Amino acid sequence: MGEIVFWTLVRLAIVIPGLIILSSYIDFRYWWFISILAIYLLVIYPTVSQYRKFEERSKDVVEGTLCSSCKHFSPSSVFCNKYDKHPTVDYIPCEGQSWEPKE
Ligand code: SF4
Incomplete structure (x- = not known):
């Protein structure tokens, strides 16, 4: 579980500065859309995916x-x-x- 949190924070630490840098190169209204998409695809989706795998791996221990x-x-x-x-x-x-x- 700690590993999932750690990698989520690492991804956030990379994506957020990347988006801030990107904001000076593209129009603001596109930047919001790209930001939301990037956060979902690069942070939220991998975290949820990792958590589901963790739950699957630990199911036998938690239940049996x-x-x-x-x-x-x-x-x-x-x-x-x-x-x-x-x-x-x-x-x-x-x-x-x-x-x-x-x-
Ligand atoms: S039975 Fe209880 S005390 Fe023993 S290892 Fe499992 S959780 Fe820990």
Whole structure:
């Protein structure tokens, strides 16, 4: 999840200065249209696409592991808050020893 945020910020850091530079070369009314299109195509679409892939990859962990029913598990980041690790289908960081039910 952090990787998605990082690359979104990198893309924004490239696109925004590019659009500012572009504004001095083209007419303002076209610049708005190009800006909206560029932000959608270069920032929003890749972010949504990356997030969907992340959700697909983590679906099995979020729905089908011991961690998914534990109060220390954060489903949005697929992360064990107690052990600071990412559980997988084959890897439960505490091996079940620290499992606690969600409240
Ligand atoms: S404490 Fe154990 S069961 Fe709970 S989320 Fe962490 S690794 Fe999974």
